[in-house]
Amino acid sequence: MAEQATQMQISDEIAITINKMNKWYGAFHVLRDIDLTVNRGERIVICGPSGSGKSTLIRCINALEEHQQGSIEVDGTLLSSDLKNIDKVRSEVGMCFQHFNLFPHLTILENCTLAPIWVRKTPKKEAEETAMHFLEKVKIPEQADKYPGQLSGGQQQRVAIARSLCMRPRIMLFDEPTSALDPEMIAEVLDTMIQLAEEGMTMLCVTHEMGFARKVANRVIFMDEGQIVEQNEPEAFFNNPQSPRTKLFLSQILDH
Amino acid sequence: MSDTHEHSVSFVRTESIAERDPPYAASGPVKWMRDNLFATPANSVLTLVSLYFIYLILTATLPWILNGLWNTSSLAECRQVLDGAVGACFSVLTERWNQLLFGFQYPNELYWRPTLALVLFFVAAAPVLFFDLPRKLLIFTALYPFIAYYLIWGGALAVPFVALGGCIAGGFIYQRFVAGSFALGFFGGVVAALVFWYVGGMLIPENANGTAMMTAVPSRDLGGFMLNMMLGVTCVSLSIPLGIALALGRQSSMPLIKWICVVFIEFIRGVPLITLLFVASVMLAYFFPPESQVDLFLRVVIMITMFSAAYIAEVIRGGLAALPKGQYEAADSLGLDYPQAMRLIILPQALKISIPGIVNVAVGLFKDTTLVSVISMFDLVGMIRGPILASTEWNGVYWELLGFAALLFFVVCYGISQYSQWLERRLATDHR
Ligand SMILES: Nc1ncnc2c1ncn2[C@@H]1O[C@H](COP(=O)(O)OP(=O)(O)OP(=O)(O)O)[C@@H](O)[C@H]1O
Ligand SMILES: [Mg+2]
Numbered sequence: 001m002a003e004q005a006t007q008m009q010i011s012d013e014i015a016i017t018i019n020k021m022n023k024w025y026g027a028f029h030v031l032r033d034i035d036l037t038v039n040r041g042e043r044i045v046i047c048g049p050s051g052s053g054k055s056t057l058i059r060c061i062n063a064l065e066e067h068q069q070g071s072i073e074v075d076g077t078l079l080s081s082d083l084k085n086i087d088k089v090r091s092e093v094g095m096c097f098q099h100f101n102l103f104p105h106l107t108i109l110e111n112c113t114l115a116p117i118w119v120r121k122t123p124k125k126e127a128e129e130t131a132m133h134f135l136e137k138v139k140i141p142e143q144a145d146k147y148p149g150q151l152s153g154g155q156q157q158r159v160a161i162a163r164s165l166c167m168r169p170r171i172m173l174f175d176e177p178t179s180a181l182d183p184e185m186i187a188e189v190l191d192t193m194i195q196l197a198e199e200g201m202t203m204l205c206v207t208h209e210m211g212f213a214r215k216v217a218n219r220v221i222f223m224d225e226g227q228i229v230e231q232n233e234p235e236a237f238f239n240n241p242q243s244p245r246t247k248l249f250l251s252q253i254l255d256h
Numbered sequence: 257m258s259d260t261h262e263h264s265v266s267f268v269r270t271e272s273i274a275e276r277d278p279p280y281a282a283s284g285p286v287k288w289m290r291d292n293l294f295a296t297p298a299n300s301v302l303t304l305v306s307l308y309f310i311y312l313i314l315t316a317t318l319p320w321i322l323n324g325l326w327n328t329s330s331l332a333e334c335r336q337v338l339d340g341a342v343g344a345c346f347s348v349l350t351e352r353w354n355q356l357l358f359g360f361q362y363p364n365e366l367y368w369r370p371t372l373a374l375v376l377f378f379v380a381a382a383p384v385l386f387f388d389l390p391r392k393l394l395i396f397t398a399l400y401p402f403i404a405y406y407l408i409w410g411g412a413l414a415v416p417f418v419a420l421g422g423c424i425a426g427g428f429i430y431q432r433f434v435a436g437s438f439a440l441g442f443f444g445g446v447v448a449a450l451v452f453w454y455v456g457g458m459l460i461p462e463n464a465n466g467t468a469m470m471t472a473v474p475s476r477d478l479g480g481f482m483l484n485m486m487l488g489v490t491c492v493s494l495s496i497p498l499g500i501a502l503a504l505g506r507q508s509s510m511p512l513i514k515w516i517c518v519v520f521i522e523f524i525r526g527v528p529l530i531t532l533l534f535v536a537s538v539m540l541a542y543f544f545p546p547e548s549q550v551d552l553f554l555r556v557v558i559m560i561t562m563f564s565a566a567y568i569a570e571v572i573r574g575g576l577a578a579l580p581k582g583q584y585e586a587a588d589s590l591g592l593d594y595p596q597a598m599r600l601i602i603l604p605q606a607l608k609i610s611i612p613g614i615v616n617v618a619v620g621l622f623k624d625t626t627l628v629s630v631i632s633m634f635d636l637v638g639m640i641r642g643p644i645l646a647s648t649e650w651n652g653v654y655w656e657l658l659g660f661a662a663l664l665f666f667v668v669c670y671g672i673s674q675y676s677q678w679l680e681r682r683l684a685t686d687h688r
Contacts, residue, residue, distance in 0.1 A: 091591030
C-alpha cells in the first residue's frame, strides 16, 4: 500500500482546466457553470443521479459534445471549433464507453492497432508490438486474433481500455465502464483500472463503484442537475457529506 | 433421483453415467420420404399434386428441347424437317449467335477484342470480389477500364491515356487537399479531373482514329449481350461509389451538400428509368456543348448510373442508420478524421449490412439494361426484337430466342446472387 501511495503521486502540472463552461441541448441547460481543474496524475470519480450531466461533462472534454460557453483546455490545447485542435486533444485523451464500442468487423489486434497506424502513422509491426504489450497488461493476449463478438463483456471492456492505451494517452476518461457488466466481470475491469491508476495515469471516471472510488480516487465529484454540487477527498466525501443532495444520493446508493 | 432415498432432497452422484449409443433410428430413403413427403395425409396430397405438375411441365418441354434442330438455315426449313412433330428450332442460335452476343454491326474479325476484354474483366474483378487475393492485383483492376475501353472501341490510343491522366490528376489533388477538408479534396479532385479531360480532349488530333493501331469501332456498332454486359458492369461499378457518396452527402452537416443529395435522390427515384433513357437519347444533347457530340453509350451510362446510384444510396443510408452511434464516437475518440472513420470503421460495417440490398439493385439494374432496346440500341433484346425476328428466315422463332436471352441473364444474375451469399458468410464476424 505504501508503495502504491508513492506511485500515485499528483504533480503540480495542470492537465485539464474547465472554466465557467455551459452547455445546452436546445433550451435544456445540461451543464451549468462548470469549473474544474485537474492536475496530472489525479484520479477523479464523478458520480450523481441519472441525467445529472456526468456523461455530457466528460464527453465535452474530448469534444464528443460541443460546449457553448466558457472554455476547456486540455494539455494546453484550447478546445474550440478548430478541427485540428479537436483531433490533437482526442489523440491525447483516451475514452472508454459503457458499451465498449469495439469495432466488430476487426479482430482484437486490429482494433488496437488501427488508430496508432492511421492517426500516429506508426509502422504496422511496431503498432502490433505495442498492442500486444497492452493486451498482456489487460491480461488477454491470447484473444488477439478473435473478433469482439467472441469475447465476454469484461474481456471486451478490457480490450477497449487496451485500445485506448495503444494511443499512449496522457488522460483517460471512463463513462460508466462497468455498468453494462455482470458482477463477476466488474472486478476484472476495475482491477485493470486500478493498475492504470497506480501507474500514474490521469483519470476521470464516471462510476457508481464506490469501493473503487474509495480505493483509487483522490477526489470525488458529485453532480446534480448539471452542476458540481460537492467535491472532496473520498474519505471525507463518503463519511461526511455536506450537501443534503449528496447525503440523499449516498443514502440511496449505499443502502443496497 | 431414483437411486436416492425417497424423502431426501440432498443428492450426491457417486458414480458417473456411462455414455450410451442413441436409440435405434430409422434412416435411408424410405424414412426420408416418410418424414418429408408423406408425413400427413395433407402432405401426401400436396406431394402427389406437385409431382403431377412437374410431370406436366417436363412432358411439355422435354420433347421440345430434345427434338430441337440445330442445323437448319431458316424457320421454314425447321418446320419442314420436323414435319408436324414437336421440336424447337435452335438453329437460330447457331446461325445468329454472333449477332446475339455482339450485335449485327460489330466487325466479325474483331470479336476477339471484346472477348479478351471479358476474360480480362474476370482477372480485374477477382481481387475486388475475393479480397484474400494479393492486393497488388488491384493495380491491374485500376488500369482495366482503360484497357477494356481500348479493346472494345479501339481508335486513338491517346483517349484512354487522357482518361487515365485525368483520374490520376483528380486523385493527386484529392490527396493534396483531403487533409484540410474532405469536401475540398473531393470536389477539388473532381474539378481537376474534368479540366484535365477537357484540355486533353482538345489536344487529341481530329484524325487520330484514322491512324490508330486498333480499328476504331463506333458506339452505335456495339450490340447484343455484350452491350448488356458493358452497361451492367460499367453502371454497377460507377453507381456503387456514387451511391456511397450520395448516402454520405445526405448525412452531411453541410446543408448545401445535404440538400443537393436529397433533391437528387428523391428526384431520380421518382422518375421511371425509361423516361431517363429517352432523356438520354434525345434531350441530353442539349446540355452538352453542341460540337461535343457526347456518345449515346456514355449518355445512357450516365442515366442508368444516376438511377441506380439513387437506389444504392438509399440502401446504404439504411446500413449507416443501422450502425450504433457508439461506433462513430469510438472512431472520433481515437482521433480518426472523417475520411478515415468512414473508410475504416463506418463504411465497412454499413456496406456489409447493405450487401443484400445492393445486390438486389445490381441485379435489377443488369436486367434493366435491356430497356435500352426502346431507344433503338441493339442490345440482346433489341437484337431479338429487331434484326433477327424481322428477318425472313427467323420470323416467328420466339421461344428459342427469348429462352436463350432468359438463360444468359439468369446465369449472370444467379452468379451475382451466389457471390453475395458467399460474401455475407465470409464477412460474418459479429457472432451474434
Ligand atoms: N443528445 C441529447 N439531446 C438532448 N438531450 C440530451 C442528449 N443527451 C443527453 N441529454 C439529456 O441531458 C441530460 C444529461 O445527460 P447525461 O447523459 O449527461 O446524464 P448522465 O448523468 O450521464 O446520466 P446516466 O447516469 O443515466 O448516464 C439528461 O437529462 C439527458 O436527457
Ligand atoms: Mg451517462
